[in-house]
Amino acid sequence: MKNDVPVQLFDISKRFGDTLAVDSADFSIQKGEFFGLLGPNGAGKTTLIKMLIGLANPTEGTAEIFGYDINEDYQDVHSYIGFAPAEANLDREFSIFDNLRFHAGYNGVSPREQSERAEQQLKKFDLWEKRDNKPYELSTGMRKKLLFARSMIIEPKIVILDEPTAGLDLETKEAVQNNIKKITEEGVTILFTTHQIDEAERLCDRVAIMNEGKVIEIGPPEELLKSGQGDLVRIKLTEYIDSLPNELTGDGYRADFVREEKEIKATVADGAEAAADIMKILHGAGIATKAVQVEKASLEDLFLQLTSEDSSEDSQINSSGGS
Amino acid sequence: MFLTLLKREVFRYVKNPSVTIGTPILSQILYIIVFGLVLGPRIGSVANHSYISFMLPGLVMMALITNSFMNPGWSLYMARHFDWIDPILSSPMSSTQIVSAYILAGVLRGLLVAAVLIIVALILPTVVAVTHLPFVLIYLLVVAFLGSSLGTIVGLWADKFDHIVLAQTFALFPLVFLGGVFYSLEMIEDIYILSTLVKFNPVTHMINGLRYGMIGVAELYIPFGLTGLVVLASILFLVCVWLFRRGYKLRI
Numbered sequence: 038m039k040n041d042v043p044v045q046l047f048d049i050s051k052r053f054g055d056t057l058a059v060d061s062a063d064f065s066i067q068k069g070e071f072f073g074l075l076g077p078n079g080a081g082k083t084t085l086i087k088m089l090i091g092l093a094n095p096t097e098g099t100a101e102i103f104g105y106d107i108n109e110d111y112q113d114v115h116s117y118i119g120f121a122p123a124e125a126n127l128d129r130e131f132s133i134f135d136n137l138r139f140h141a142g143y144n145g146v147s148p149r150e151q152s153e154r155a156e157q158q159l160k161k162f163d164l165w166e167k168r169d170n171k172p173y174e175l176s177t178g179m180r181k182k183l184l185f186a187r188s189m190i191i192e193p194k195i196v197i198l199d200e201p202t203a204g205l206d207l208e209t210k211e212a213v214q215n216n217i218k219k220i221t222e223e224g225v226t227i228l229f230t231t232h233q234i235d236e237a238e239r240l241c242d243r244v245a246i247m248n249e250g251k252v253i254e255i256g257p258p259e260e261l262l263k264s265g266q267g268d269l270v271r272i273k274l275t276e277y278i279d280s281l282p283n284e285l286t287g288d289g290y291r292a293d294f295v296r297e298e299k300e301i302k303a304t305v306a307d308g309a310e311a312a313a314d315i316m317k318i319l320h321g322a323g324i325a326t327k328a329v330q331v332e333k334a335s336l337e338d339l340f341l342q343l344t345s346e347d348s349s350e351d352s353q354i355n356s357s358g359g360s
Numbered sequence: 361m362f363l364t365l366l367k368r369e370v371f372r373y374v375k376n377p378s379v380t381i382g383t384p385i386l387s388q389i390l391y392i393i394v395f396g397l398v399l400g401p402r403i404g405s406v407a408n409h410s411y412i413s414f415m416l417p418g419l420v421m422m423a424l425i426t427n428s429f430m431n432p433g434w435s436l437y438m439a440r441h442f443d444w445i446d447p448i449l450s451s452p453m454s455s456t457q458i459v460s461a462y463i464l465a466g467v468l469r470g471l472l473v474a475a476v477l478i479i480v481a482l483i484l485p486t487v488v489a490v491t492h493l494p495f496v497l498i499y500l501l502v503v504a505f506l507g508s509s510l511g512t513i514v515g516l517w518a519d520k521f522d523h524i525v526l527a528q529t530f531a532l533f534p535l536v537f538l539g540g541v542f543y544s545l546e547m548i549e550d551i552y553i554l555s556t557l558v559k560f561n562p563v564t565h566m567i568n569g570l571r572y573g574m575i576g577v578a579e580l581y582i583p584f585g586l587t588g589l590v591v592l593a594s595i596l597f598l599v600c601v602w603l604f605r606r607g608y609k610l611r612i
Contacts, residue, residue, distance in 0.1 A: 053612075084612070087611075087612065090450045091449055091450050091611070092446055092449060092450060092611055092612065093611055093612045094607060094611055094612075112452040112453075112454060113452070115450055115451055115452045116452040118450070120447075120450055122443075122446065124443070126442065126443035126444050126446045126447065127444060128368075128442075128444045129442055129444070130372055130438075131368070131371075135371075139364055139365075139367075139368050140447055140451075141364075142361065142363070142364025142365075142367070142368075143361055143364055143365060143447065143448055143451035143453060144361070144451050144452060145361050145452060148364075151364075187447070
């Protein structure tokens with residue numbers, strides 16, 4: 038290792054034609070940290086990860102893994118990283134036991150140890166009974182667990198997990214999350230992407246919120262909540278409305294109309310004050326209300342607020358009528 | 361690392377011997393039966409050898425180059441198509457190690473098929489199979505390496521399975537069939553264009569060299585042909601490594 042910083046990005050960018058998939062990402066991840074990358078589809082999370090593991094060439098900038106440059110010292114870089122992709126890229130021609138053995142071998146594990154480690158990982162992830170099955174004979178949840186097991190077989194210093202719990206039933210999701218927690222206790226640095234904000238809020242030491250290739254916020258979930266607009270105001274309406282009053286589309290509020298629930302949602306700094314103000318505006322516009330509720334905004338509310346803000350700069354209010 | 365990938369690539373065809381090894385051997389044996397044993401006696405001797413002895417080096421070369429070409433071509437295409445190349449690319453293996461493993465696995469498959477064919481030929485009556493053993497070994501190795509390197513490039517280039525078939529049908533087969541598998545250069549010397557083009561065909565030099573090794577007959581200058589083939593194989597290998605380093609159709 039050249040230094041103690043597992044991941045350090047230096048204005049790294051990736052362009053596909055006119056599209057900037059990753060726009061000057063510049064942050065670091067500390068040793069033993071559980072770091073989450075949040076963002077909607079197409080935000081650039083997977084592309085960013087792919088650049089770190091040698092599956093995408095950066096257009097500009099670079100990154101270092103423990104001080105090793107991802108392009109120039111790629112062999113050193115790859116020896117530190119275990120990666121579990123979102124989509125299963127398992128070898129269909131061989132059993133899952135062979136998949137793990139070969140993966141260990143590709144990463145320099147000795148032939149004798151390859152089988153031992155494969156057995157150990159399969160047992161750890163409750164897949165030992167399926168060892169002779171081909172990957173396509175497994176369920177989605179089992180494949181996810183196998184990908185996770187594969188990433189761990191090389192005993193990495195950094196584990197990168199791309200949507201590790203997406204599409205899993207609750208039981209399997211919990212099992213995978215427990216396994217992730219266990220490896221953090223061993224001092225392994227984790228970088229993972231997710232759509233599930235509650236998961237990030239619960240598991241991560243820090244999160245970076247990405248949208249349209251940019252990292253728009255970064256920090257511990259609780260600090261992001263403090264720095265963002267902290268309260269969520271929900272106002273139930275008696276009937277549907279076609280659009281929000283103009284006063285709610287200014288800079289003061291970031292409101293969202295949820296058609297199915299005949300509800301207006303807004304994340305604001307001071308819930309009590311804003312609720313009274315919004316009610317006044319609604320009554321002034323002839324819109325009848327049924328109930329008002331003020332609660333603490335979650336990371337999900339902040340995430341939605343930030344990503345909607347970023348993608349429609351000139352419109353602070355979304356009238357998401359079909360949501 | 362390299363050895364694991366090589367092992368994986370060899371296991372791939374060893375565990376499916378009827379398809380990967382049996383099929384090419386059967387097709388070449390059919391050629392031997394039909395062209396060598398049935399039609400051969402009617403054609404008579406060629407360059408003072410029975411037709412089957414003359415044709416055999418061409419058949420061995422055809423099997424060798426086709427199999428060493430198809431193995432990495434197909435395997436790499438599949439690995440890219442189903443993304444199982446990604447863990448290999450994300451491993452600490454260098455591009456040279458990855459390329460070498462794919463090529464060597466193809467070389468071994470080609471040699472395996474060629475060896476079985478030569479053994480079968482040795483059993484047949486009136487067949488002279490090995491006159492100059494070092495030449496046989498050198499030519500088998502160089503050609504297998506060349507075919508496997510070419511297959512690696514095609515495996516990288518192909519976006520669908522049809523592309524591999526396309527390369528085989530429109531590039532490899534014409535070169536092989538016009539490379540003197542079934543005829544001597546003397547037989548086509550009246551067809552000026554063909555006899556000239558054939559001399560520039562690398563496959564003609566492959567077959568010429570192996571024929572010299574097997575039955576002691578050479579119609580073209582061996583040192584020139586061998587040097588050319590070694591240079592061509594080296595260039596193709598370097599191209600493979602360069603394409604891998606660049607991430608051609610491997611990285612986004």
